[in-house]
Amino acid sequence: MRKMRGAELAAKTAAIFDIPGEAASGVPRVTVTGNSRVHVENHRGLLEYSGELIAVNARGMTVKIRGAGMEIEAMSDLELVVTGNILGVEFLS
């Protein structure tokens, strides 16, 4: 039998007990409001930022936010808010 990894086990447990995934396994939670605001929770820091691209390190993946005239409106060790003209959000794992 294949041995389960920690993240996989947490995700399965969360699914069984109906617990929000971001709370159980620490996966990022990305909230997009219209095309002007992106709220990222559970991040692990910035990898790159400019007015056109902001790359956020998240658990097991990279969240790339593409747009124009983007700014980091606020940031703490748990969450960050990006504003500007958002064109797309990509998840690279």
Place this chain on the structure above:
Amino acid sequence: MSGAINYVRGTVRVELRSKYSERVVNICASSGVDFWDLRRGEGGAAEVTVYIPGYLKLREVAEKTGAFTVRVLGRRGAPFFLWRIRRRYVLFAGLIACLAAVAYTSFFVWQIDVVGNEKVPSAAILSALRDAGVDIGVNALKVSQERVSNRVLLEMPELSFISLNTHGCRLEVVVREARERPELFDPAVPTSVFAGKAGIITDMEVLEGWATVAPGDTVGVGDELISSFVPVGNGRNVHAEGRVTARTWYELTLSTPLETVKKRYTGETRRRTAIIFGGKRLNLYFSGGNPYGCYDKITEYETLTLPGGTVLPVTVVRETYDEYERVSEALTAEDAERLLRSRLMYLLEREIGEGSVTDTRFESREEGGLLYVTLRAECLEEIGVAQGVAAEIQLPSP
């Protein structure tokens, strides 16, 4: 709102210069320094805004790690302003005094709003509140809701509920008016209809009971008109009801002296102004006595308000004294008679209520400097008064 909070807490705009500005930003975040408005500055430096503790933490981290440098671009907020004026003692003391005055005055009631009343005038409720110790300028912390409510409700039975809610300096008084108790109609109580006035009956509408008189009969005060006892079969007692209209007569006399005293204004006027601030009156004049022997005093109260409608605790009182003399003036007999006639008609109409006047005759005579006018009137009105037959008959005076 967040702008005001930031101003009170104080913010610093800093430039964080490093080879890898992303790393600096991550160090900031992982060190627990919350920041906002991140922008790329000159040469790739990161510009952020942080609170004062965050700025101190950034400097500490920068010194410890040596990974970046911190340069202040600007400071904003109350802590920096206070720091700048710390040696300007008078200004500092004035600021503290101003803040203390604002804090102190916020404990007092500067406006009282009465809501929920329809029939009872607000002025009556405010007057009762004043008697209970609640007025403009009173310390809001010392207003006992229970004591004031009990006292006002005892004083004003027309109110059934009162609640005092303090919103800052504004006291909102919510009241509910008591409902009038309806007159109970108990059909089980035998009741007869009696004559409240003497007259000749012209019309009868008996809804319940047994008519003991008929149109054309003359009745005196207290005579039974509709009996509660119905002599049908073995007889039964009912609650008698009905309308009994009768022709009634009145004789009213009034008198007035033919010489009256009238006011004649001399044209002399004096104005006084005072200010009421928080219930305390401040007179803006020196002579406090009555300025004239005979005068009319007109007082105007003007409560100052801001353009938005906010009421200020300042009321300007303007008092105007108009001097007059008493002069005797002869009244002509025609004028006096016209005056008395209108008064007599008013009294008659008040006496007959919904009834109608069918005939009037006036007689006048002069005697001892007085003019007497007598009104003899014939009216049509309802004279029936329902009374429980077991109880003693109480009839209105004729």
